[in-house]
Amino acid sequence: MLKSNNSKLIFHIDMNAFFCSVEEIRNPSLRGKAFAVGREGTLKGVLSTASYEARKYGIHSAMPIIEAYHKLPSLIVVNGHYSEYKKYHEMFMKIIYRYTDKVEVASIDECYCDMTHWIEQKHPIVLAKEIQAAILTEVGLKCSIGIAPTLFLAKMASDMQKPLGLVVLRKRDVKEKLYPLSVKDIFGIGKKTYPLLIENGIETIGDFMDLENKDLIISLIGINSYNYVVSHVQGNSSNVVDKDRYSDTQSISTSSTYDVFLESLSNIIDELRQMARSVYQRLIKGDYVFKTVTLTLRDQDFKTITRQKSFNEYQNDLYVIYDTIEELLDMYYDETKRYRLIGVGVSNLVHTKDSFEYNLFNLDKFDDKKNAITKILNDINKNIGSEVISFMGDKKDK
């Protein structure tokens, strides 16, 4: 049989319980125990990841800590160490780059690889086992690898077996292997859409693909979402691994939830300025300029509003962020409300060198200013080292 020229060999490589696995390496006494990564010594907040042992008790990522303790009072909760996770990310990625440079990094614990060029030299399963073994022996991490002709199917395949899974999913396997799975296993079906489908009797991917349900599903989620899912499941979605997919940042933001409600305006302004500095530092580090500043406020009823202001020209000044945030706060702060979360963001970003107006009018001043402000920021933030962990495991962990 002739093989299509476009046929590709895509791997999706996914670290198993990544944060917990790193914590086990750092502290081997955690091994085999029911533990989770979150915030030590508090009942507020949610978990980032749960160990496989903890998952047996129904504990998963994004679960409120108090609820997890309810399920398992002896649960161990440890603080996360994000900079460590980044180091381990670099370590396992280095191994993957030995095999190909056609890699799309999807998040800190997973990536897609185009392995098509290996077909003549090595059987895909042999190749995948080799990579798994290298990551396990050299870094100490277990991963699952999904092998398929498209990115979507490869991701579905890597989810099917954990830990150290290795699943091949060809187009002709879709009916047998994918159709029995729940619709919630589809990338893009989340906690709003899933119940909607279930209420209407659409429980499995097979139900979703049944043409008899087509009109019903379109009435529930719209034609665009319907077509999106169908083409992905059929294996007609992208097989292009795009190294640069996430290289251009669209927005930079920070936000924080407070244990006690923020009551005074001056208090809120202080916190927002601190956040503005942190956003600005990342902006400078990425060498971006911005056009839009966004303020986020969430009140005691969990109602969230975002208010933004855009400029006609690209901006690079910390004080523009300060002033805009205060302006927005003046306009939209409601003193009868109590706020539990506040946040600052910038968007409409371009790289400094790509900003025409910017180059034209401000470039000569830019480097001096940038260096001066970076130095000030470094001084200000020197003593702020505490790390807040904010990353969840994969969807299966939830």
Added chain:
DNA sequence: TCTGGGGTCCTAGGACCC
């Protein structure tokens, strides 16, 4: 049970222009 943080993308409505 009581709901983190940092992102992306999509949609809908209004303003504005021709």
Added chain:
DNA sequence: TCTGGGGTCCTAGGACCC
């Protein structure tokens, strides 16, 4: 006594992901 229509930009909200 009727009030086009397409394109684009902006804002706000929301779903979803890890």
